[in-house]
Amino acid sequence: TQLLEQSPQFLSIQEGENLTVYCNSSSVFSSLQWYRQEPGEGPVLLVTVVTGGEVKKLKRLTFQFGDARKDSSLHITAAQPGDTGLYLCARSQGGSEKLVFGKGTKLTVNP
Amino acid sequence: DAGVIQSPRHEVTEMGQEVTLRCKPISGHDYLFWYRQTMMRGLELLIYFNNNVPIDDSGMPEDRFSAKMPNASFSTLKIQPSEPRDSAVYFCASRQTGGSRFFGSGTQLSVL
Numbered sequence: 001t002q003l004l005e006q007s008p009q010f011l012s013i014q015e016g017e018n019l020t021v022y023c024n025s026s027s028v029f030s031s032l033q034w035y036r037q038e039p040g041e042g043p044v045l046l047v048t049v050v051t052g053g054e055v056k057k058l059k060r061l062t063f064q065f066g067d068a069r070k071d072s073s074l075h076i077t078a079a080q081p082g083d084t085g086l087y088l089c090a091r092s093q094g095g096s097e098k099l100v101f102g103k104g105t106k107l108t109v110n111p
Numbered sequence: 112d113a114g115v116i117q118s119p120r121h122e123v124t125e126m127g128q129e130v131t132l133r134c135k136p137i138s139g140h141d142y143l144f145w146y147r148q149t150m151m152r153g154l155e156l157l158i159y160f161n162n163n164v165p166i167d168d169s170g171m172p173e174d175r176f177s178a179k180m181p182n183a184s185f186s187t188l189k190i191q192p193s194e195p196r197d198s199a200v201y202f203c204a205s206r207q208t209g210g211s212r213f214f215g216s217g218t219q220l221s222v223l
Contacts, residue, residue: 041217045211097166099156
């Protein structure tokens with residue numbers, strides 16, 4: 001199993017601050033997905049990145065896929081309490097349906 | 112569409128009892144997945160089905176776990192007998208070929 005390491009594990013910030021969370025692997029992956037999971041709910045897909053160096057924006061969220069396709073980052077600008085949740089990255093294993101998830105970054109945005 | 116529907120939302124049982132978790136995927140989705148989430152191990156795939164046929168059950172922890180999908184609109188995950196270490200949140204997800212995964216709200220299982 002090719003592991004995904006996410007950092008930081010926990011992050012607590014004030015509303016309006018910017019933040020970046022990271023997802024790293026020791027091996028190259030063909031694509032990477034980012035999910036957000038709110039308390040008591042299942043993960044919801046935010047974005048899929050495929051091309052090395054790719055940058056995707058979703059309102060205040062910016063996702064970047066590393067040039068070597070071994071890492072990815074999620075940057076949130078002017079965080080809001082509604083951004084609170086567990087942010088998970090996931091990669092497919094061997095092109096199969098088996099998504100391997102990182103353990104996530106638990107983000108708390110305080111008003 | 113109502114999304115992926117799981118029941119029950121919460122289950123508390125005693126060690127040794129049989130537990131059955133249920134899932135109704137989104138209509139038209141041909142893949143169904145069962146995941147387990149714990150603090151220690153994160154989100155792990157247990158088994159997945161394609162067109163009601165189990166494709167990969169290598170994530171099922173042991174023989175106490177079994178899953179069925181008798182038709183395109185229903186699946187069950189059964190644990191018999193249950194043990195305290197099975198306590199976790201169990202998620203069902205579905206997707207259409209070429210589409211994204213949609214997760215249910217999960218079943219919080221506590222085995223005492």
